[in-house]
Amino acid sequence: MEIRHLRYFVAVARHLNFTAAADSLGVAQPPLSQQIKDLEAEIGTALFERTTRRVALTRAGEDFLKQALAILDRAETAVQRARSIGAGTAGILNVGLTGSVLTGPLGRAIQQFSLSCPDVDLRIHEMSPDRQIAALKSGQTDVSFLRTPPQDVDISSELAWRESVRLVLPKGHALSSKKVTLADLRNESFVFLRLQDSLFAKYLWQCCFEAGYAPRVTHQAIESASLTSLVAAGLGIAIIPEFVSKLAHQDVVYRPIAGPPIRADVHALTTGAANALARQFVALVQTLAGKEPRTTDRPQRR
Structure with a gap:
């Protein structure tokens, strides 16, 4: 049984006339009648009562019509969702990051992405x-945001935004002024x-060196x-x-x-398998950061 068999059946059930159903489908009437016969043979019961004067659904046909309509509706939903995912307007986007990049x-x-792509x-x-690198290469995430990308032939890197650094000193430190x-x-x-x-x-x-x-x-920490x-x-x-320094702390100064x-x-x-959602999200980040997209196939370690 194929989707087309269900479409043929639904057309005949709606028109209760093989000629009218064939016209609506754009097919010849004899092949349509044969397809319905094949469908009934596969199911093992009659779906239509046929006489020289009328066509009517059997009780089995009436129930099968409900199921066929539901299947066709789900199939259409699947098609539309696949198209949306391909166009970058639906699906799941997994983003790898460290907490410090959220300050930018x-x-x-x-x-904004959540509002525009619900x-x-x-x-x-x-x-x-x-x-993050391991998750990206294994497919657990679709895009990651890092300050210093690795030199890896399997990973493409492009600038998301520019950022400088700040020195953090305890309040009252001799160098604070x-x-x-x-x-x-x-x-x-x-x-x-x-x-x-x-x-x-x-x-x-290396900069210090x-x-x-x-x-x-x-002491060492994972997060800036x-x-x-x-x-x-x-x-x-x-x-x-720099953006992390926007998180004010009363006991330090930033210089x-x-x-x-x-x-x-x-x-x-x-x-290399970056999906449409990942590309769309990166472009939005770049736009908000006020820069034009620029891609490098091989990231440079600084």
Whole structure:
């Protein structure tokens, strides 16, 4: 039994006339009659009572009509949903991120995307950078947002938004009212993002090394926002992304770092099988960030 058999049956049931049903379907009447006979043979019971004067549904035909209409309706719904998913207006979108990137335009993009695409189930997966890469490559997520993308031939990266960094100092720190370069921090104790799973942390470490020293790290954290609390507790100073510094804390001060720019740019990562929903969402983030989309096939480690 095929969908076309159900369509043929419904047409005859509605018209109760094989010739009129054939005309509505755009097929010849003899093949239509044969298709109905084949359907009845497959089911094992008559669906129509036929005389030379009239065609009527049997009791089995009346019940089968209800089921056939429901099946055709579900099939049409499936087709429309598949088209919507292909067009990026329905489906499930799994987004991998760290909490710190929500302080930028990403949070606003999630809100706007949810309002403009109510048939999309956007799911946030907060995880460490190394887990984000694994989830993306395994298909558990559709797109991830990271500050320093990996060099991986299986992953495409494009700039989502540009972002600088800020120095976090305890309130009253001797450097809190001075112009500070990275080299000025050589004697300070740092609280740092966890080096083993963050390329961004390794990038910051390399910036310090190029300034003439290896930072003395007292504590490490997974999230940039956590570093502010550690600084407030007097456990060291920190370098955090600019947007994270918008989360005010009464016991710290935020300062720019003079000298060569240190970047905390956020990149959108997808695999080669990036779906329409992921592409649409990334484009929205880029639009809200005020930049034109730009794709690089091979991400550059900073």
